[in-house]
Amino acid sequence: MALFQSKHLSGVHAPHYKNTAELPPVRMPVPGKVYISMQQHMGAPCQPLVKKGDSVKVGQLIGESTAFMSAPVHSSVSGQVVELGEIINVNSSRATCVVVETDGEQTVHESVRPPEVNDTASFLEAVKASGLVGLGGAGFPTFIKLNPKNVDEVDTLVVNGAECEPYITTDFRTMMDDTDNLFTGIALIKKYLTIQNVYIGVEKNKPQAIELLQKRCETLEGYHVVALDDKYPKGAEKVIAYETCGRVIPEGKLPSDVGIIVSNVTSVAFIAKYIKTGMPLIEKNLTVDGSAVAEPKNVTALIGTTYEDVIGFCGGYKSEPKLLIMGGPMMGLSVYSDQYPVVKNNNAVLAFDSVDAENLKETACIRCGRCIRACPYHLMPASFEAAYKAHDLETLKKLKVNLCMECGCCSYICPARRPLVMVNRLSKKLLLAEQKKTGGK
Ligand code: SF4
Numbered sequence: 070m071a072l073f074q075s076k077h078l079s080g081v082h083a084p085h086y087k088n089t090a091e092l093p094p095v096r097m098p099v100p101g102k103v104y105i106s107m108q109q110h111m112g113a114p115c116q117p118l119v120k121k122g123d124s125v126k127v128g129q130l131i132g133e134s135t136a137f138m139s140a141p142v143h144s145s146v147s148g149q150v151v152e153l154g155e156i157i158n159v160n161s162s163r164a165t166c167v168v169v170e171t172d173g174e175q176t177v178h179e180s181v182r183p184p185e186v187n188d189t190a191s192f193l194e195a196v197k198a199s200g201l202v203g204l205g206g207a208g209f210p211t212f213i214k215l216n217p218k219n220v221d222e223v224d225t226l227v228v229n230g231a232e233c234e235p236y237i238t239t240d241f242r243t244m245m246d247d248t249d250n251l252f253t254g255i256a257l258i259k260k261y262l263t264i265q266n267v268y269i270g271v272e273k274n275k276p277q278a279i280e281l282l283q284k285r286c287e288t289l290e291g292y293h294v295v296a297l298d299d300k301y302p303k304g305a306e307k308v309i310a311y312e313t314c315g316r317v318i319p320e321g322k323l324p325s326d327v328g329i330i331v332s333n334v335t336s337v338a339f340i341a342k343y344i345k346t347g348m349p350l351i352e353k354n355l356t357v358d359g360s361a362v363a364e365p366k367n368v369t370a371l372i373g374t375t376y377e378d379v380i381g382f383c384g385g386y387k388s389e390p391k392l393l394i395m396g397g398p399m400m401g402l403s404v405y406s407d408q409y410p411v412v413k414n415n416n417a418v419l420a421f422d423s424v425d426a427e428n429l430k431e432t433a434c435i436r437c438g439r440c441i442r443a444c445p446y447h448l449m450p451a452s453f454e455a456a457y458k459a460h461d462l463e464t465l466k467k468l469k470v471n472l473c474m475e476c477g478c479c480s481y482i483c484p485a486r487r488p489l490v491m492v493n494r495l496s497k498k499l500l501l502a503e504q505k506k507t508g509g510k
């Protein structure tokens with residue numbers, strides 16, 4: 070099946086609200102306590118390596134797993150472990166949470182030193198040890214992404230600078246403020262994975278970034294900057310792969326199956342910083358914005374800092390928050406409390422007042438077809454809804470609901486305000502439960 074039917078994939082013209090684009094991240098002070106989750110990535114949760122009463126230092130390994138699909142967790146502060154609690158993640162799963170009372174000293178752990186990198190194996194080992202996961206929001210362990218089985222067939226690196234979600238501007242700031250690390254990171258991946266071509270995809274609503282990157286690429290062989298239409302979701306993996314270098318990732322396949330690796334700009338820049346310093350992933354740049362936030366800005370927060378502390382640093386709430394979101398308004402997940410901590414794949418904290426958080430009343434589907442036209446994969450969300458309600462698993466399979474990336478275009482465009490993405494998620498869960506029951510038959 071040809072996944073894409075048009076040269077330029079559909080999507081929606083969502084308002085950009087890039088209010089914080091001109092604001093480089095401001096470093097937050099060390100909070101009194103941090104709450105470090107053992108599940109900040111796709112895959113198996115980590116087991117804590119510390120217990121109540123232990124002293125910890127910045128960069129110390131405090132959680133790891135023997136599972137292949139996982140990523141180690143490090144302490145973002147120095148201080149004392151006061152509790153091993155439980156945290157409910159935004160996706161409703163539960164994980165252990167290491168609570169550390171900080172001592173304010175930020176003493177760096179002895180293990181933090183630049184790794185020795187001199188070949189592909191040591192490069193991949195370093196990326197693994199850094200604890201890096203996809204910083205664009207996906208949370209996929211980066212060392213796995215950079216180590217596909219068919220690495221010899223990979224010839225292209227797609228660097229994702231689209232940042233198409235409304236409000237979020239942290240990747241834009243990486244491109245503007247951390248350009249040297251971005252290009253060093255690209256060069257490292259290119260060298261150790263023997264990649265020939267580099268495509269950096271950036272939406273046209275970031276002309277300064279496009280100009281800056283184009284200048285840097287002028288003298289570099291095999292580097293291309295692609296200006297993408299500023300239409301959501303240009304940053305989705307399959308979309309940016311197609312629109313930068315024309316590769317179609319078929320259903321059930323990985324980018325490496327079509328010879329590419331796709332990585333977010335901030336993840337790539339982090340690799341360079343880690344190789345230089347040996348400091349693992351212990352902090353995140355976040356866009357803090359929304360109608361309930363007094364002083365929207367970009368901040369650098371230590372992992373484990375609560376949203377309450379983050380929003381407090383941004384002047385606190387200027388009106389009662391009715392909706393808190395981790396990530397962007399299209400694909401982000403709502404958060405149940407501002408006691409929730411910053412995690413690795415967190416690139417924004419948005420707080421909205423009652424006007425913006427209002428749930429518009431849904432009405433009956435008028436069969437306008439807008440959801441189908443907006444879907445980048447030309448799926449049929451209205452038909453998913455009917456099949457889901459009828460518990461018709463065969464039709465859900467035939468309609469390929471599992472291809473849905475939950476981008477939200479269908480819900481956004483629907484004039485009847487049908488909760489299409491939620492139904493898509495539930496449908497996928499239904500198929501997964503069925504698959505588990507039948508052992509995958
Ligand atoms: S959420 Fe799924 S069905 Fe809806 S537009 Fe996005 S990919 Fe298509």
Ligand code: SF4
Nearest residue numbers: 434435437438440483
């Ligand atoms: S956009 Fe909404 S109203 Fe139109 S066909 Fe899709 S579900 Fe129905």
